[in-house]
Amino acid sequence: MEVRELYRRIVPHASALIQSASHLFWPARCLVCQNSIHPDDEGLCADCWQNLSASVASDYCRRCGRDVSPFGIVDGRCGGCREKNYHFDGVARVGVYESTLRSLILAFKFSEKTELDARLSEMLKQTLVGCGFYEQTDVIVPVPLHWRRKLRRGYNQSYLLAKRVKPADRVVSTDLVRIRNTQQQWDLTPAQRRRNVKGAFAIRKGHPFKGKSVLLIDDISTSGATLNECAKTLKLAGVEKVYTAVLATAFHDE
Numbered sequence: 001m002e003v004r005e006l007y008r009r010i011v012p013h014a015s016a017l018i019q020s021a022s023h024l025f026w027p028a029r030c031l032v033c034q035n036s037i038h039p040d041d042e043g044l045c046a047d048c049w050q051n052l053s054a055s056v057a058s059d060y061c062r063r064c065g066r067d068v069s070p071f072g073i074v075d076g077r078c079g080g081c082r083e084k085n086y087h088f089d090g091v092a093r094v095g096v097y098e099s100t101l102r103s104l105i106l107a108f109k110f111s112e113k114t115e116l117d118a119r120l121s122e123m124l125k126q127t128l129v130g131c132g133f134y135e136q137t138d139v140i141v142p143v144p145l146h147w148r149r150k151l152r153r154g155y156n157q158s159y160l161l162a163k164r165v166k167p168a169d170r171v172v173s174t175d176l177v178r179i180r181n182t183q184q185q186w187d188l189t190p191a192q193r194r195r196n197v198k199g200a201f202a203i204r205k206g207h208p209f210k211g212k213s214v215l216l217i218d219d220i221s222t223s224g225a226t227l228n229e230c231a232k233t234l235k236l237a238g239v240e241k242v243y244t245a246v247l248a249t250a251f252h253d254e
């Protein structure tokens, strides 16, 4: 399905309301490049729509999330993850962390444009439906922020996504917590990332995870270190399967 079409289908009945609300914040300017647009352009100019389509069009490895051609997968593993072991059991991703998708995620994450959560969540949900594990998961778990970072930002972007993508009859659990205020992963090498998040997560007492399948939600995955550490922590608490879903993957320095 064309991305723009997908975007159009977002909350069809509430779309007029959301559009009029979003116009208060973004009066007919492209969300990404600020070019003026027509109110019917749904937030982005033609160039940015085209860039977004390109970012979400590529095939990826369902085991690690890397870009890969379907012919590059052997026994469910791509060249990038063949030698690697993960605690999670699968990845669904909307696209690559670049261009328009990157700008939308950054706006969602740092500019208090939480109105974007409806749009980005719908893209994530469309990715999840049909990925093979969406319906099998019992509990939805956002990758947690440390309480100090959450206090500063005011919200956990992964929690907002989790609430919107969850199937109607499932719950979002916040019983996975971050007990160490880790450094941002972006500027670190893969080895530093693994060290940075090691032991950073814990599970609250009375958690609902034992014997369950969990869907772990994050906005960006850089090399999978955070998802892997979360999955490890969840499995130590008795989780059977950990599937992961992210808006974008970035394997920029491996």
Ligand SMILES: [Zn+2]
Pocket: 030, 031, 032, 033, 034, 035, 044, 045, 046, 047, 048
């Ligand atoms: Zn634009």
Ligand SMILES: [Zn+2]
Pocket: 061, 062, 063, 064, 065, 066, 077, 078, 079, 080, 081, 082
């Ligand atoms: Zn892979």
